[in-house]
Structures are given as C-alpha cells and as structure tokens.
Amino acid sequence: xxxxxxxxxxxxxxxxxxxxxxxxxxxxxxxxxxxxxxxxxxxxxxxxxxxxxxxxxxxxxxxxxxxxxxxxxxxxxxxxxxxxxxxxxxxxxxxxxxxxxxxxxxxxxxxxxxxxxxxxxxxxxxxxxxxxxxxxxxxxxxxxxxxxxxxxxxxxxxxxxxxxxxxxxxxxxxxxxxxxxxxxxxxxxxxxxxxxxxxxxxxxxxxxxxxxxxxxxxxxxxxxxxxxxxxxxxxxxxxxxxxx
Amino acid sequence: xxxxxxxxxxxxxxxxxxxxxxxxxxxxxxxxxxxxxxxxxxxxxxxxxxxxxxxxxxxxxxxxxxxxxxxxxxxxxxxxxxxxxxxxxxxxxxxxxxxxxxxxxxxxxxxxxxxxxxxxxxxxxxxxxxxxxxxxxxxxxxxxxxxxxxxxxxxxxxxxxxxxxxxxxxxxxxxxxxxxxxxxxxxxxxxxxxxxxxxxxxxxxxxxxxxxxxxxxxxxxxxxxxxxxxxxxxxxxxxxxxxxxxxxxxxxxxxxxxxxxxxxxxxxxxxxxxxxxxxxxxxxxxxxxxxxxxxxxxxxxxxxxxxxxxxxxxxxxxxxxxxxxxxxxxxxxxxxxxxxxxxxxxxxxxxxxxxxxxxxxxxxxxxxxxxxxxxxxxxxxxxxxxxxxxxxxxxxxxxxxxxxxxxxxxxxxxxxxxxxxxxxxxxxxxxxxxxxxxxxxxxxxxxxxxxxxxxxxxxxxxxxxxxxxxxxxxxx
Ligand code: SF4
Numbered sequence: 180x181x182x183x184x185x186x187x188x189x190x191x192x193x194x195x196x197x198x199x200x201x202x203x204x205x206x207x208x209x210x211x212x213x214x215x216x217x218x219x220x221x222x223x224x225x226x227x228x229x230x231x232x233x234x235x236x237x238x239x240x241x242x243x244x245x246x247x248x249x250x251x252x253x254x255x256x257x258x259x260x261x262x263x264x265x266x267x268x269x270x271x272x273x274x275x276x277x278x279x280x281x282x283x284x285x286x287x288x289x290x291x292x293x294x295x296x297x298x299x300x301x302x303x304x305x306x307x308x309x310x311x312x313x314x315x316x317x318x319x320x321x322x323x324x325x326x327x328x329x330x331x332x333x334x335x336x337x338x339x340x341x342x343x344x345x346x347x348x349x350x351x352x353x354x355x356x357x358x359x360x361x362x363x364x365x366x367x368x369x370x371x372x373x374x375x376x377x378x379x380x381x382x383x384x385x386x387x388x389x390x391x392x393x394x395x396x397x398x399x400x401x402x403x404x405x406x407x408x409x410x411x412x413x414x415x416x417x418x419x420x421x422x423x
Numbered sequence: 424x425x426x427x428x429x430x431x432x433x434x435x436x437x438x439x440x441x442x443x444x445x446x447x448x449x450x451x452x453x454x455x456x457x458x459x460x461x462x463x464x465x466x467x468x469x470x471x472x473x474x475x476x477x478x479x480x481x482x483x484x485x486x487x488x489x490x491x492x493x494x495x496x497x498x499x500x501x502x503x504x505x506x507x508x509x510x511x512x513x514x515x516x517x518x519x520x521x522x523x524x525x526x527x528x529x530x531x532x533x534x535x536x537x538x539x540x541x542x543x544x545x546x547x548x549x550x551x552x553x554x555x556x557x558x559x560x561x562x563x564x565x566x567x568x569x570x571x572x573x574x575x576x577x578x579x580x581x582x583x584x585x586x587x588x589x590x591x592x593x594x595x596x597x598x599x600x601x602x603x604x605x606x607x608x609x610x611x612x613x614x615x616x617x618x619x620x621x622x623x624x625x626x627x628x629x630x631x632x633x634x635x636x637x638x639x640x641x642x643x644x645x646x647x648x649x650x651x652x653x654x655x656x657x658x659x660x661x662x663x664x665x666x667x668x669x670x671x672x673x674x675x676x677x678x679x680x681x682x683x684x685x686x687x688x689x690x691x692x693x694x695x696x697x698x699x700x701x702x703x704x705x706x707x708x709x710x711x712x713x714x715x716x717x718x719x720x721x722x723x724x725x726x727x728x729x730x731x732x733x734x735x736x737x738x739x740x741x742x743x744x745x746x747x748x749x750x751x752x753x754x755x756x757x758x759x760x761x762x763x764x765x766x767x768x769x770x771x772x773x774x775x776x777x778x779x780x781x782x783x784x785x786x787x788x789x790x791x792x793x794x795x796x797x798x799x800x801x802x803x804x805x806x807x808x809x810x811x812x813x814x815x816x817x818x819x820x821x822x823x824x825x826x827x828x829x830x831x832x833x834x835x836x837x838x839x840x841x842x843x844x845x846x847x848x849x850x851x852x853x854x855x856x857x858x859x860x861x862x863x864x865x866x867x868x869x870x871x872x873x874x875x876x877x878x879x880x881x882x883x884x885x886x887x888x889x890x891x892x893x894x895x896x897x898x899x
Contacts, residue, residue, distance in 0.1 A: 181886050183844065187854050188879055190886035198897055209890045211851070215844035220837055222795060224817025228841035235845045260814075318797035319810075347752045351794025353833075356872065358792060360439045363875045364448075364756045365794070394876030 180240070180248040180284075182386075183215035189386045195413035196249050196287060202413075203295055212239035216248075217264060218256035223353045230268045233261050237276040245294065246284040249409045251316025251384050254286035259319060286316060287409055288325040288384060298328045303416040305335030309378035310408075311369070311392070313385040314347050326384055326408055333411060341381075342372045350391035363395070370395040373403055384408045426573050427545060431763030433788035438757040447583050451758050454582050455749045461695025462746060462802075469691065478684040480806045483740035486676050487730065493642040493675045494721060500645025504707025506717040511669075514544035517722050521546060521634060521667050524718055525555050528665055530632045532556040536656040537636035537649050538564060539743065540669050542574060542765040544724060546634065557634065558600075558626050560655040562619050569596040575759030575767060577745035578693050583758050586610040597622050627658040632665040633714070638689070638742070639682060640674045640719075646706045647719070648682065650689060650699040657703050666705075666714035671722050673730075673739040685742060688804035693744035725778030734815040735777045740805040741770050747799035747809060753792060762789065769799035773812045781819050790816035847887070854885045 181193035193209075200207045217232035236257070240246045248254050258281050265274040291297055310330060316322045330338055349355065349365025356362075369392055373381050381396070383389050386407055393405035431437060441447060466472055486493060498508045511517035525533060533550065535541065535557055547557045547568075559568045566581040567574050570592045574580030581589070590610040597604045597618070602625045604618040635656070639648040647668055649656050660666060676682055690699040708717050730736050748754045748768030759767030763785050764775045772793055776786040790813050799809040824831065830838075843853045872878065884892075 183850065186850070186886045188881060190882050190884065190889055193886035194889070194897065197895060201897075207895070209886075209895055210847070211887065211891065212847040214847050214850040215840075217844070220841060220844075222814060222817070223833070223837065224790070224814065224819070224821035225834070225837040225841070226818045226821075228837045231845035232841055235847075239847060314794070314796035314798075318801060345798075347794050347796035347798070349752065349794055351796070354791065354794045358435050358438060358753075359872070359875075360435070360442050361753055361757055361792075362794070364442055365752050366876070390879055391876065394872070394878060397877040398875065 180213055180216070180236075180246050180253065181209065182248055182250045182253045184387055184390075185249060188390070189407065192249050192386055192407040192409050195407065195409040196247065198418075199300060199409060199413040200247065202415075203291075203297065203300060205295070208243070210239045210243075214239070216253045216256045216261075218253060218260065219352055221256065221260045221264060226264060226267045229260075229264045230273075233264045233277070234268075234273055236261070237273065237280050240280060241276065244283065245290065246280065247287060247290045248284065249287045249384065249407060250386070251286050251313050251320050251322060252387065254284055254289070255315045255319035257281055257284040286320055286322055286384065288316075288322050288329055289320070291329060291412075292325045299332035300329065300412050302333045302412045302414055303335050303419070304333050304411050304414045306379045307337045307339060307377065308380045308382050308411070309339050309341045309373060309376040310344070311341055311348065311373070311381060311383040311388065312344055313383050313388045316384050317345060322384070329408070329412060330382065334416075336411075339376045339378055341376055343368075348388050348392050350388045352387070355391055362391070366391050366395045370399065370401065374401050378403060380411075381405045382408055382411055426571060427548060428573060428763050428765065429545075431760075431785055433784045434761055434763075434792040435788060437761035437763065438792070441757040441761050446585070447758055448756060450583055450585050451755055454579065455755050458579075458695060458749045462692060462749065465691045465695050465697055468697075469687075475684055475688060476804055476806050479688045479742075479804055480740060482676060482681045482684055483742075483805055484737075486681075487673065487736065487739055489677070490672065490675065490730065493677050494672055496677075497640055497642040497645060497675055498721070500643065501707060501719055502645075504645050506645070506707040506719050509718060509720045511720050511722045511724070513724050517544050517669060517720050517724070518546055518549035520718070520720050521669065522549060522553050522555070524665065524667055525550065525632055526553065528632055530555065530630075530665075532558060532626075532630055533632045533634050534558050534560050534626055534630040534659050534663065535564075535634045536560050536659040537638070537651070538634070539574075539577065539765050540636045540671050540722060541634060544669070544722070546669070556600075558623075558630070560623050560626065560659055561651070562616065562653055562655070565619055565623070566592060569593065569600070573760055574765055576748060577743050577766065577768070577770075579745075583760070586612065586615065589615055593618050601625055623655060623658075627655075627662050630663050632667070633659040633663040635659055635666065635668045637668055637670045637674055639676050639685065640670050641676050641679050641682065643678045644706060646679070646704050649703045650686070651701050651703075652694060652696075652699060654701050657701055660703055660705055661713045664714055665716045665718075667718040667720065669720045669722055671724070672726050673741075689742055689744050692742075692746040692802070692804040725780070728780060729774070729777035732777060735773065735812050737807050738770065738773050738777055738812060740807055741774065742805060743770075744804055746802040746804060747807075750798040750802045751793075752796065752798070753794065762792070769793065769809045770807070773809055773816060776816050776819075777812075781816065781823055787820045787823075790814075790820060851885070851887050851891075854887065
C-alpha cells in the first residue's frame, strides 16, 4: 500500500519502495482499488466514516501474501484500529477479513528485516543523515532499531544521533490543525534539534511527520532536506537519489 | 483568595495563551526533564517492571470489577473501627457533609492534605462561603493557595512557578494569613521550605479539624492510606480532634496484600524515588490517640459514569502518579492550566470527559489535546492505554454532534473524504480533479498550516496515475 498521502503528494516514495523491493527480488503489485487505511477518520473520531474505507482496504488487498507500506502510522492503523472499525460496523465478514489481513500488513523496515531477513539492502548514500523515529513506528508498532540497522548498512552514509529523538514532532494528523499552536511549538523544537546535528538530510519512515518538520525547516531556511527511509534505501551508486 | 477552574475556555484557546508565556515554558521544560530523568533511572533498576505494571493493573481491575461489594465491605470495616461513613453522589453532597461536620464542631478553620479530590469538588470555596478558612499544608499546594493560583500538576501543583516567584509569594502573602515569612527570605529551596514549615506549624497546632484525601482505601481492613514526601500529611492526620477524609470510590483496593504492587509502582513513577518517605495509614478511631472523630466521605462525582464506559473505565485505574504528565510533549509546552481541571495532562484529557461527560466545548476539546504519540501509555505504571481512550472519546464527541442541524466543516470534510477513500478509482479521479492530498489539507484549514510551515509542492503526477501510465515500469 502506497498510502493516500504518498500517492497524492510523495509519489517518489512509492516509486522508491517499488525499486527497492524489486531489487530484492520481490514481485510487487499496486492494486488500483486501494485508497486509504482510514486512519484520518479513526483518529479524529469519525468511526462510521472509517467503515467503508476499511472495507475498501481489505477488499483491495485480499489475496496478496503481504501488504507493505512505507508508513509506520498506516501499518499501525491497520494492525490496531481496523478491528475497532469492524466492531463498530458489527459486520462479522469484515471482522474476519480484517483479522486475516492485519498480520500480513507490514511497515517497510519490518518487512525488510523480519520477512526478507535483510539489513544490508545494497544501498549507497554518501551524506550526513539523522534519523527521527516517528511515534507510531516507535510505540504503536514497535519497529525498534530495524530502521537504524538498515541505515547503518548503507554505504557512504554518515549517521548522526538526533537529540531527543523519541519526542513527538507534533504532527499528529488533525492535531496539527486543531491545536496548531501547540503542534508548531513541538515541531519547532524538533526542527531545532535536527539543525543541531548538522545533518544534510533528515530521514524518517513517515512522510506526514516529514511534511510537518520539513515545512518548518524550509520556512526557517535551515538547509536540511527531508527524505523518506525508502528513498535512502533505494538509492544506489548507479542510481543515486533513489527517485524513479 | 482562591480561583476555580469553572468557566475555562476550550483547550486550544487556553493553550495558545500558555504558549505565549516563555517563562512558563522554561519552568516546565526544566522541571519535567528533571523528574523524567529521575524516573527513568529508578524504573530501569526494577528488573520485572513490566510484570509489576501488569500486576498493578490487575489489582485495580479486580477492585473496579467488584466495586460495589468492595465498597460495602470498606464501609463495614470502617464503621467497625469507629469511623462514620458517608456517601456522596456529587460535589454538592460531599461539600455539604464536610461543612456540616465543621459547623457541628464550630471550627472556623481546617487544615488540609492530599487535597486533589477536594479541589475537584471545590471544597475550599464551599467552606469559605460558610466563613471557614481551609489551609493547604502540602508545600506546593500552599504556594498555589497563597498565590491565588490554580494547581497545574498532579504531584507538583506549583510546577509552573520558579524559586524567585515563590519567594515573592511567600514574602507578600504569608503575613496576611498567619505567620509571616522572614523579611530577609532568600530563594534558596531550604530557606523557602523553612519559611513554609514555620508558617504551617502554627496552623497544625491550632487547627481542631483536618480534611484529607487518600491514595488507597483497603476494603478488608478499613484502612486509608496516604503517601507523601514532606510529613505534613502525618501532622494533619494525627494532631486535630476531627478528621474528615474525602475519598473517590475508585481508590478502593480489596485486600491489604494487594497494596504491594501499587506501593512499589507509585513512588518510582511519581517522584522518581525507590520508596516514598512517609506512608501513613489510619483506620477509624483509637481512643486517646489521634483524631477522636473520623469521617470518611465516599465520593462518586462521575466515577460510576466513567465505570459504565467500557473503553474508558480503565482510566479509573489511575493512581495519580503524574508520570504521564512528565513525558507528555503537549503538557510540557502548555502546562496544566490549559486542561481546565485539577487533573491535567494526558490523564486529565481522558478523565475529565469521562467524569463530566462529553457535550460542552471545554470537555469536548480535551480528547483532541494530544498528538497520540503514545508516550503516556508507555510511562503509565498501571498500563492505562490513554491513546486508545482518547480516540474512543473523540468518537463520542463526534457521535454527540451527528444530529447537528448545521454540521461542522470538519464533519462535512470527513464524510466526503470517506466517500473518496472508499475506492481507488474515486480517489484517482479526485486526485486528477483537485490534487486531493493538498485539497483535503486546504479544507481542514491550510491557511493555519502555511502561516508557520511550508507546504510541499504537489507533484505533476500521482503515484497511481504513474503506475497506470507505465504499468509500474520504472524505466518509463
Ligand atoms: S494515568 Fe497512569 S501515568 Fe498518568 S497519573 Fe494516572 S497512573 Fe500515573
């Protein structure tokens, strides 16, 4: 699943996932029926509105061995919220489909490390990089040090620690709008910590958080680029940048 | 002199004001980072912390499951030991019970300790209306009271104040209500504590009646438990002739043995100590020793409402350690007052709507006062899944507005997004027509977004459109 945000705003991330997975010998498909995991509705409290979205999700991906998504929060939503939505719908068929699909849904780093069993994906990225572990990857999903291990195996990379890395960037979906002042206060602190590292690139596993932090960095002309983990991992000497 | 939380604005409004106070942000950032560090250290020492958390949660769950029986047992054991038990459905009833006791004894002042629950019911104001002064004796509570202020943290109610501010409050206010602070008072913590001690000593020795809360109430033995760091609680509980303890019904623990995990989890999670300096327990009246008249007010005030909420009831496990506040990035920046209650931070964001019910703008705003980062759940010693309850309460807020004649713009946007997101083809069309990703953002108020943050430039082609055009071939 490429996620609705990536589909519309960051297609390069989707292409990077395809390139990376194919390089590792995975047969990748993009079922055109997929749309969104329903997280924006669930997290804002619109459970009824989430029901048709979840229904579409399980229909679109039925029959695949694995659903891989470059987003900790979407994978978290599938695993921890779809059951809730199915209960709301009081639909046993939907509940069955959800129970069937959830354990086969993986965030990218989980899929690479746990399913494919690789940490060195053969990437090359000669830049000074710092990594922000997004809250949903870190806590809701528990991806642990998988992204870090993947990054450490990248050739040419210089990985620097991000101070207060575990602290939320303040995006939080509709939180960024409903409580914009608090969200920006949190994001500004995060952006400051990023600048303190002297990194050229901030990497994370969720483009939504990167959109928020990146938006603040760019407004402050900090000269730090933000990139999705998939794009760094897709990048090779022959094909730098990892874009398509 | 006292303020109340009544009439507080919704969270985003209160938060905006708090964020503008740079001194407040500095005080809070410093204080929470210090407590966080201490807590991390002492929690890491416990090898089986996760098991201990599970044990603590299990004790509280068992207590809540059989709450009705445990409460009846608690009443019996307390009565057997000479205490008088009262039941209060709400704040008005509870306040009336305390006021009546004070009137019968013709006191014009009471000393107080562990008074969060009495803040919840507005007891000081109720006593004041009867001409009875209520003195807070916990150091931080004293600072809040003298400053004509409101508590902003569960454990450190004056966390928003720094030493210089406290010195100023002591110097200008103590004299008006009792023993004055020394005129050359410095802002050294020891000097401040000494001034408070001298001020309070006078009150302890004079007051004939005390009001307390309790951390736990053991049903089988009829024992109330208070843990504290300063020893002032012990003075309150033993010196006066009359003691009234106001206890929320969720404080009950069935057996003495079950206190064990809770008394181990609490100090490490709250003050970052291995053990709390003072643990006081009392059960009824002991002739010739301590208060000779003991009243216990068992308070509901919304707790049975919270208990009826299948997802939300876990919030009643809370042991008020404040660990969730100290790790919360939202609390760290806006402080406790923005939550409009004596229960601030993540637990306040769920507990207040659960106790009071959703439906007014202030309680409705609280479930949204979180980025759902999950740090609170990770820290909570009794494993309250605060993010889960937040999302659940958000759905209650939304459901409460489903019949609105004029739906909120957000509801309209969610409905149309729901339709669009229910099919890939619909989404594809929407992307082509409106560049939906950013379009959705615009509908939620991209103006607010771009006031402070840049938006990414929308790409020329969506992923979906690209895949369709090339059939997923990367070389095209
Ligand atoms: S919710 Fe948990 S962490 Fe927060 S105060 Fe209560 S017990 Fe402590």
